Amino acid sequence: MVWVEFRNENNEAAGAVWIYFRSTPQYWIGYCADWLNLSTNLPSAVNKVWRFSYNQQTKNFKISCNDVLLVDTTLSDDVCTTWNNWRTYWERDVTKIYIDSKYDTASEQFCTGKC
Numbered sequence: 001m002v003w004v005e006f007r008n009e010n011n012e013a014a015g016a017v018w019i020y021f022r023s024t025p026q027y028w029i030g031y032c033a034d035w036l037n038l039s040t041n042l043p044s045a046v047n048k049v050w051r052f053s054y055n056q057q058t059k060n061f062k063i064s065c066n067d068v069l070l071v072d073t074t075l076s077d078d079v080c081t082t083w084n085n086w087r088t089y090w091e092r093d094v095t096k097i098y099i100d101s102k103y104d105t106a107s108e109q110f111c112t113g114k115c
Contacts (some may be wrong), residue, residue, distance in 0.1 A: 002050055003104035005030065007096040014092035017052050017063065021075065021106065027063060031089035032080035038063075039070050056091065 002019040016030025025038040041064040042048070050066045063071035073079055080086035097112055 001104060001107050004052060005098040005100075006054075006094040007098050008092040009095045011096070012092060013089050014094045015054060015090050018103075019050065019063075029061060029073075029075070029080075030085070031079055031083050032075055032086045034082050041068075043068055054090070054094075056093075059090070108109075 001005070001021065002017075004012060004017050006015040007104075008014045013031060015032075016028075018028040018030065019038070020026045020028070020035070023115055025042060026035045027038050028035050045066055048065050049067075051062075053062045054060070059075040061073055061075055062069060075086065078084075083089075098106060
């Protein structure tokens, strides 16, 4: 599992994304929606570079793997159906990335910005 949480300067959750490697890989946009299926056409390379991006102004959220775009969605009340208060989280300014190795069993390293 890939487990990433975005946090603000007060260490409050400001969004999250989890990737669960089941027979059909799934993802969870934290504080927004239930688990959804990822494309089963994941890149075949053993080493995978995951990229998560979010534009706070447009609410556009993307997931890519090895430069293959897998998710491109705009967060809204129609998308974030399980969290009525999703804006409380996703409108916070992200200043920290939190990865808990207790849950994240797939990541070897991470970086922010241009890597």
